[in-house]
Amino acid sequence: xxxxxxxxxxxxxxxxxxxxxxxxxxxxxxxxxxxxxxxxxxxxxxxxxxxxxxxxxxxxxxxxxxxxxxxxxxxxxxxxxxxxxxxxxxxxxxx
Amino acid sequence: xxxxxxxxxxxxxxxxxxxxxxxxxxxxxxxxxxxxxxxxxxxxxxxxxxxxxxxxxxxxxxxxxxxxxxxxxxxxxxxxxxxxxxxxxxxxxxxxxxxxxxxxxxxxxxxxxxxxxxxxxxxxxxxxxxxxxxxxxxxxxxxxxxxxxxxxxxxxxxxxxxxxxxxxxxxxxxxxxxxxxxxxxxxxxxxxxxxxxxxxxxxxxxxxxxxxxxxxxxxxxxxxxxxxxxxxxxxxxxxxxxxxxxxxxxxxxxxxxxxxxxxxxxxxxxxxxxxxxxxxxxxxxxxxxxxxxxxxxxxxxxxxxxxxxxxxxxxxxxxxxxxxxxxxxxxxxxxxxxxxxxxxxxxxxxxxxxxxxxxxxxxxxxxxxxxxxxxxxxxxxxxxxxxxxxxxxxxxxxxxxxxxxxxxxxxxxxxxxxxxxxxxxxxxxxxxxxxxxxxxxxxxxxxxxxxxxxxxxxxxxxxxxxxxxxxxxxxxxx
Numbered sequence: 001x002x003x004x005x006x007x008x009x010x011x012x013x014x015x016x017x018x019x020x021x022x023x024x025x026x027x028x029x030x031x032x033x034x035x036x037x038x039x040x041x042x043x044x045x046x047x048x049x050x051x052x053x054x055x056x057x058x059x060x061x062x063x064x065x066x067x068x069x070x071x072x073x074x075x076x077x078x079x080x081x082x083x084x085x086x087x088x089x090x091x092x093x094x095x
Numbered sequence: 096x097x098x099x100x101x102x103x104x105x106x107x108x109x110x111x112x113x114x115x116x117x118x119x120x121x122x123x124x125x126x127x128x129x130x131x132x133x134x135x136x137x138x139x140x141x142x143x144x145x146x147x148x149x150x151x152x153x154x155x156x157x158x159x160x161x162x163x164x165x166x167x168x169x170x171x172x173x174x175x176x177x178x179x180x181x182x183x184x185x186x187x188x189x190x191x192x193x194x195x196x197x198x199x200x201x202x203x204x205x206x207x208x209x210x211x212x213x214x215x216x217x218x219x220x221x222x223x224x225x226x227x228x229x230x231x232x233x234x235x236x237x238x239x240x241x242x243x244x245x246x247x248x249x250x251x252x253x254x255x256x257x258x259x260x261x262x263x264x265x266x267x268x269x270x271x272x273x274x275x276x277x278x279x280x281x282x283x284x285x286x287x288x289x290x291x292x293x294x295x296x297x298x299x300x301x302x303x304x305x306x307x308x309x310x311x312x313x314x315x316x317x318x319x320x321x322x323x324x325x326x327x328x329x330x331x332x333x334x335x336x337x338x339x340x341x342x343x344x345x346x347x348x349x350x351x352x353x354x355x356x357x358x359x360x361x362x363x364x365x366x367x368x369x370x371x372x373x374x375x376x377x378x379x380x381x382x383x384x385x386x387x388x389x390x391x392x393x394x395x396x397x398x399x400x401x402x403x404x405x406x407x408x409x410x411x412x413x414x415x416x417x418x419x420x421x422x423x424x425x426x427x428x429x430x431x432x433x434x435x436x437x438x439x440x441x442x443x444x445x446x447x448x449x450x451x452x453x454x455x456x457x458x459x460x461x462x463x464x465x466x467x468x469x470x471x472x473x474x475x476x477x478x479x480x481x482x483x484x485x486x487x488x489x490x491x492x493x494x495x496x497x498x499x500x501x502x503x504x505x506x507x508x509x510x511x512x513x514x515x516x517x518x519x520x521x522x523x524x525x526x527x528x529x530x531x532x533x534x535x536x537x538x539x540x541x542x543x544x545x546x547x548x549x550x551x552x553x554x555x556x557x558x559x560x561x562x563x564x565x566x567x568x569x570x571x572x573x
Contacts, residue, residue: 014364016177053170053192053369060374065112065149068119071130076137086128087236090179093226 001039003031097298100326101306102261102291103215103253106268107246108278109222109286110153116221116245117144117187124284132224132239138183143372146171150245151376153277154194154219155386157247160275160393161214163198165383171219171373174365179237180224188248190367193218194376195247200271201395202263203413212264213252220246247277253292253303258322262315265289266417269315270394274419282313289318293325295333304329305339309353311346321346325353397422405429405436414444420458424465431469434476442472446489463492471499479503480510481560512559514566517550520558521570524549535571546571 008027012019019027073086082089115122118135135142158165170192173185195217201209224239249268255261269287272278280287294306309325312318324346329339344353392400394416401412401422416422421443429439447468451461463471471492475485480503488502495502503509511517524546525532535542546567551558 010364014175014366053375054371054373056374058374059377060146062148062151062376063119063145065114065147066119067114067121069114069121069131069133071127072133073129076132076134076139077129082234084231084236086130087227087231087238088129088179089231089234089236091235092233093179093228093235 001032001035003028003035007031098295098326098330099298099300100256100258100322101253101294101296101303102255102258102322104249104251104255104261104265105290105292105308106249106251106265107222107288107290108249108268108272108280110150110245110247110277111279112147112149112153112245114147115243116147116150116219118243120243122244124281124286126240128236128238129240132242136182136239136243144187144370146373146376147245150219151194151378152382152386153245153275154217154247155378155383156275156277156390157217157249157272158195158198159383159387159390160271161195161198161200163214163217164196165378166192166194166196167378168192169194169218169376169378171370171376172367173370174220174367176365178223178226179235180226180239180242182224182239182242186221186223187370187373188220188367189218192375194378195249200264200267202260202267204263205259207409210254210260210263212254212260212267215250215252217247217249220248222246247272253294258319258326261291261322262319265318266315267394270417270419274391274393276391282315285313288313291318291322291325293322293329294339295326295329304333305341307339307341307353308343309346310343310356313348317346317348320348320351321353324351328353391419394419394422401436407436407440411437411440411444415440418458424458424468427465428469428472431466432472432476434469434472438476439472442468442475442485446486450489450493462494463489467492467498474499474503478510478512478559480508481556481558483560484508484510484556487556508557510559511554511557512562514562517554517558517563517566518570520550520553521546521563521567524553525570532571536573543567543571 005024005028008019008024008031077083077088080088110116112122114120115136118133120131120133120136123131135144155165157163169189171187172190174188174190175185177184193216197216198214199211200214201211203209222241222244224237224242227236227238230236251264255264269280272287273280278286282288289312291309291312292306293309294304296302296304307325307329309321312321325344332339343356345356346353398412398416401407401416402409407415415425425439425443428434428443429436432439447461447463451458471485471488474480475482480488488499488508491497491502492499497505528546528549531542531545535546547564550563550567551560
């Protein structure tokens with residue numbers, strides 16, 4: 001699958017990446033190569049292979065439903081650029 | 096032109112766990128902002144989610160209650176999008192391998208017919224935080240207390256054909272999650288949220304029309320209104336030669352309309368992939384068997400039992416079993432009072448419910464509990480008091496802690512069933528009203544009510560009404 005310049009811009013937007021406009025063609029080319037490499041796997045017959053959700057063949061351990069955390073709001077909010085009345089403040093989000 | 100409405104619902108039920116789905120923070124509602132948001136909930140670097148066992152159990156219980164398939168191996172996936180109330184930049188959800196697969200529920204419609212609504216799936220996921228707009232001088236405030244609260248997203252098939260069917264289905268799911276005690280169902284606090292996918296098509300058409308997703312509906316009444324508004328809007332567009340756009344629309348209850356939120360075409364590129372922080376969840380048959388044993392009698396079964404064993408009318412049975420607390424209250428009442436199920440049903444759904452509605456209370460907050468209510472019904476059942484006096488007593492019980500017996504004793508409200516006593520009162524009334532007696536005997540039978548009223552008044556409402564009626568008829572005949 002070849003990645004065009006439009007797709008590069010779209011992927012960058014979804015990931016909120018700022019990219020150099022002058023290098024979009026170069027990125028499209030590189031991403032196409034990466035995908036081509038991955039596509040070689042399409043030649044393998046995987047009919048009887050169970051999809052792998054995780055590389056270790058282990059299952060999830062479960063936690064007891066107990067509240068053990070206490071508020072550390074002061075500590076966490078020290079690294080926030082802006083807080084008020086306990087809220088984290090961010091640039092206005094318009095719905 | 097004949098239009099057909101097609102509706103599917105996505106219901107987010109907040110699971111009633113004590114701690115969050117992937118962290119040990121509290122899920123209590125109403126805490127100070129960000130006091131229940133720890134490092135995991137905030138998406139701090141280096142943290143790892145650890146799955147809450149209870150959330151898994153609750154999802155399995157839901158599957159058991161809706162005859163749904165249980166995903167013996169389910170996988171968590173990351174749903175990627177950017178929004179300030181989602182600090183990690185992704186929501187942990189489930190995509191291709193959900194914990195609950197296909198199921199079905201039966202709903203009863205207004206005309207008494209039933210319809211089966213298919214469940215596509217239900218999956219576990221974490222809730223996002225809450226954003227507060229407009230309060231902070233042009234900035235948005237973010238409270239992450241809700242981030243990480245466990246949700247079960249219940250997705251229906253597009254099986255509903257009217258707003259009423261959608262509401263019946265939503266109520267049914269609401270009833271089930273409360274019966275099995277996995278969600279408190281509080282719609283105002285957002286514990287039970289309904290999103291509706293609505294489209295219209297020509298009747299008989301196989302292909303579905305383009306749908307709009309309606310969000311922000313926080314009551315069953317609004318769900319019905321929002322869908323009806325949306326159906327009209329879509330029909331108007333198509334009949335005007337336009338095309339419906341696939342989008343998310345917010346319901347605005349104040350103006351009773353839906354409004355476009357954002358185009359979904361771009362936004363729904365969520366790039367799901369299995370979350371490497373979480374291993375697949377495996378569910379053993381032994382756990383399913385164990386959870387099966389903890390399930391209470393479900394609304395459908397209980398309703399059937401009320402009809403078959405207690406001989407209640409279908410309607411009474413569905414009203415009484417729609418909510419577990421009501422059905423429990425009702426059964427406790429008949430057991431303790433010895434009242435017939437029909438008498439108890441009339442008093443619970445009539446007198447008790449109307450007083451609760453008036454006071455804006457839930458049954459669980461009723462000033463008269465099942466024990467005191469039983470005490471009242473016992474006295475009506477054994478004819479100590481009439482139903483009319485019973486209503487007065489219930490009013491007095493409402494504002495006090497007295498038992499029915501105490502009030503009957505104190506106010507001397509015991510019903511008069513002594514025939515000689517009633518006879519004397521009848522004689523006195525007849526004697527005092529000779530002209531009415533003459534008219535009655537001349538054929539004006541409507542005057543019976545007048546005589547009944549007079550004798551009742553003389554007895555201060557305490558005469559046994561059935562006895563009084565019978566004796567009075569005889570006496571009036573002469």
